[in-house]
Amino acid sequence: MTLVILALVIWVAAWALNAWLSNGPLSNSRIAGIAVPLIFGATVLIVWELVVRGMNVAAVILPPPSVIAGTFAQNLPTLWADAVQTIGKGAVSGYIIGCGSAFIVAIIVDRYDFLRRGLLPVGNFMAALPIVGIAPILVMWFGFDWQSKSAVVVVMVFFPMLVNTVAGLRDTSAMQRDLMHTYAAGYFQTLIKLRLPAAMPFVFNGLKIATTLALIGAIVAEFFGSPVLGMGFRISTSVGQLALDMVWAEIVVAALAGSAFYGLIALIERGVTFWHPSQRK
Amino acid sequence: ADDVTLQLKWVTQAQFAGYYVALDQGFYEEADLNVTILPGGPDIAPGQVLAGGGADVMVDWLPSALAAREKGLPIVNIAQPFKTSGLMLTCWKDSGITGPEDFAGHTLGVWFFGNEYPFLSWMSQEGISTDGGEDGVTVLKQGFNVDPLLQRQADCISTMTYNEFGQVLEAGVTEDELVTFKYEDVGVATLEDGLYVLEDQLEDPAFVDKMVRFVAASMQGWKWAEENPEEAAMIVLDYDETGAQTEEHQIYMMGEVAKLTAGSNGALDEADYQRTVDTLLAGGSDPVITMVPEGAWTHAITDEALN
Amino acid sequence: MSVIEAKGLNLTFQTNDGPVHALKDVNLTIEKGDFVSFIGPSGCGKTTFLRCVAGLEHPTGGTLSVNGMTPDEARKARAYGYVFQAAGLYPWRTIGRNIALPLEIMGYSKSEQAERVKRVLDLVELTGFEKKFPWQLSGGMQQRASIARALAFDADILLMDEPFGALDEIVRDRLNEEVLKLWNNTGKTIGFVTHSIPEAVYLSTKIVVMSPRPGRITDVIESTLPRERPLDIRDSAEFIAIAHRVRDGLRAGHMDE
């Protein structure tokens, strides 16, 4: 019980510290911008640890963060091999194929208005097909290895990417298009010099959404059949073995990799769409 | 009436007919019990539910129960309605497999989620590596169905006599196209579907009393089911909320399950238990359990319930 | 031969609320070297007329010729440069590359591009800003860059649709002077839309006053001001007289509403 009260005290104290950091004299400094979320994250972990220990929560229900950290450190090779299988092979290949083909299809769809009006509503409908239903089908079609995971990721990222890219390609002002018209520019010239650059903020929006989807898709697909390797395999097997610490270690890997993947795309976005008001400040 | 919650290992099907019959026929009610049956499903670990207090008693396989016990979850077998193992490996005959010695180089489908222990024990007893390669086997984590076999993504898959094997046959495959290895026959049988509770709960006489009545009524249900397989199957069907089970398949399943429960009066047979433990310990470099488990079962309940 | 000649021009937009008669019976002749301003209340069809000339909009009646061709042919022959109300620079291109844009599209060689960009940057006094991005420049500088872009390829006709609408009066004065200088130096034919009476009077050889619903020309005023125009010509009696006439024309148009 004392541990739980301690957790409460720490929570309040950390919140007060964060409130001071955000609103006090340091509020505009870079340090505060980084420290505040970190302090918040650390507080969550400490409170988690104290509550789990204080209330004697069974390790097979929720292990404390310290145990998870230990498991993480001891199983680095396994975690790494799983990540290579799931992220390196399944997610990344699916991400590239899915986003790449959506990009190309978007350009074609955008060119022919008939396709746009026909394909987008159907696409929206297909995008609503729940992935957990599609995954077993794709595992049946593409086998147990990473290819089926890749296929699931392709299906998951395709429509968000398509919709965003199509929206982006249309996101030019009438004036920008008229300008091209006054130069009597052809379709490809307009595409390359106007529409593609103008579409980039949308394209990156799609790419960012797709990062988290790719990761989740690859992991989920492994629940429906896999080799004896991979993050989804490990999570599902470890739950069965009541090795919850290992489950959480994999979740940590997923969160780290997901955030890193997202961050990487955001970084590239910053370079490519440096001109967009949202990137300028 | 006392409340009892039972967590099943898998979805509602004739594998658990005894409990549904006891519920349906009022055996639990007669024992002054108010029983709730929670069906299981993929990725629901019954042990976790038990540990979290979501259930009082669960159905599990002994290997995974022992492994969980070694992991620090103090669960105890209080009854063992299944005498015989229904687990088997089913292979295409045309894959050229005639015995375990031919497994090398083939792809085998295995259930994980705590169901892999019997397979791993068997393989390590045979000295076959499960890491793929020339003289090992490639293991797939098979999903919930027999497609990997039918579509030849694997040469062998795990099946239960009462369920997946039937499905293979229902899909039009004849028995002479197949080679089957029953764990029971190759000497690595482990105890399946037993009833487990948390150890510390057994110190509570009221709980013990509840379990005594529960086990007694459940065994009454099992015996009724063995005697009336078709009606039992229909009862199971009535309790299946997904509406997915078919009459035909459940009747088949009940028939096969009855063969597995046949030899048991509900009390754990120590010899069977010992054989399971030996099998699990025998796993060479990578045994499923590392120490001889202690206190993993008790006759306290069944002694009381069955006299 | 006149550079631009409109005879009985009509344009009706079909909209959800029914047809909008944007131009009605517009007759206008613009000679080579003319500086023609279009002035009139919002919605009177100034932009629409300029867009018809540019081949961006297609009249529903009457004839319109540009350099003796149809507007579409003229557009394809790249007969004019068009300056929009807002600068409309592409934000992902530097000022230099924005100005080079029409040149790239028209297939000029790299060296020719560089040379022309340099020349027009000089003309609009933006030398040194070539490598900057549009948002790093003030509104007036952006507007000058957009004029430079229209000047980069040698079209005889320059169409400007409220190019200085968004700028403050002082900057506007300065750009007015520069446009006049440019017109004097190059002898281009200029069509210029504005809302400002002084601006119209100050710049033009011919002021076209328009009126809305339906959009039509209500007055065409030939300026009597000399070609050489210092800024303080705006305080001269002649200037004020012309401004008066324009204002009266405009007010008459507004009365109808």
Add this chain to the structure above:
Amino acid sequence: MSVIEAKGLNLTFQTNDGPVHALKDVNLTIEKGDFVSFIGPSGCGKTTFLRCVAGLEHPTGGTLSVNGMTPDEARKARAYGYVFQAAGLYPWRTIGRNIALPLEIMGYSKSEQAERVKRVLDLVELTGFEKKFPWQLSGGMQQRASIARALAFDADILLMDEPFGALDEIVRDRLNEEVLKLWNNTGKTIGFVTHSIPEAVYLSTKIVVMSPRPGRITDVIESTLPRERPLDIRDSAEFIAIAHRVRDGLRAGHMDE
């Protein structure tokens, strides 16, 4: 007692690119019933000064009093109405409810609200448009609604930041006349920011010419025009003389750059 009194006012913004000296040593006294225009090139601090008066910005030096209080106290006492450059009507409220917004916030009773809305709608000649949404009105009508909103509660001071910047010249003329009428009828003290020299001269009793970098007052011109001003006063010699002085002041400010 003066209504607004600024003594040695300074305001420096801290930005990423270093400090911006938006107002430097501003001294200004505005008496009750004055109509004061602020004119100057973009970025000279006109808006900033008005916002200081309104208590929306806090000077970093000097003193500023409004009705003898600090600007913040005056804001809390609801001493002024503020009209922004764009109409800034809330699009989800009808014209009537937009005008009622300050009244709701200040806790007027329903019946009082209705009565006042009716009165100011009448004042700006928008009776009958109460139930319309902003986008159903023309720009000029929207701007009048926004003035009505500022008039709905009885503040002695009216601060207007380029209220007619987005309108065309004819509409602007009409609104100018109306503002003058309003000022004559109510005797309010008005602070008015504009970019247009004729507008400033036409409206004001006092014209404040400002200059940027750092923002400061370079000239304060007391108008000699009578309070009663027909539109064609703008062609009078006196008007042109004042306009000249303003233009010179402005050009001097621009020269520094």
Add this chain to the structure above:
Amino acid sequence: MNKLGPVITVILAIVAFWYVAAVPMNVQETLTAAERAGVAVTPDNARARSEAGRWSLVFQNLDALGGSWSVDRARLPSPHQVLTEIYNSTWDEEVNGRRGIVNSGSFSNRSLVYHSGVTLGATVLGFLIGAGFGILLAVGIVYSRTMDRSVMPWAIVSQTIPIVALAPMIIVVLYSIGIGGMMPKAVISAYLSFFPVVVGMVKGLRSPDHMQLDLLRTYNASKSQGFWKLRLPASMPYLFTSLKIGIAASLVGAIVGELPVQRGGLGARMLSGSYYGQTEQIWAALFVAAILAALMVAIIGWIEARTLKRMGMAV
């Protein structure tokens, strides 16, 4: 009509492609069935066929492919098989089935109508929780710098966690504190739907420009007046856009929650379809789920159109 034309064309093209694709996709099963029925096929054993290419099998056995569009346990059931399954498990089951509504007075647990209802309940409950929580969080983030800075980054990280992996554990943990029934599924739905709502709502609450905010300051308006009179109405278009994403996510959440809890619902249907190799059942449940999603999005769209129109914000 010219709105439907392209859509129908695309659908027809997809259906045509689907039928064509079904031939090579199902060729193994088709030939095995044909072989069992006594038709000669080449190669004549399943093992050799499993090693041959699909297209080569198609061309070697052109006359034995009649069953391609009616195989049991098809890898790709043909469109009419799926439609028949949908019809059988909705109308037919309810009207003619022993447990159907006509004969029993309540929806049959073998019908997708019943299972849609189960899923819908959890979806709506979860959506209400998720959207409500998302809106509250957004208000907190907009009004508190501390929350903005500490919570927002973690809200993004939370979306990189594979919820499907957590779903069974969430369910078990909720069981353990005595929460069962629809609630665990709703919690997963809420987890998936809160994020789009937070993101959209934060954007929406921050959408008023400086001028609109300053206007209120000149009236010396209080914070709550600023919320009710400015921020909230200004956020409406953003709110509805994110609610549409949220409800679709919520449906996915409910289905995910139904996988491990085999107690009815479309998710349970999909799994049992997979469990027994009944691919038509999976496809039928999939399509019904997508139709449900489309319907719910349409309902929110309808409410949006009405609300925005009443607020004068519809264009």
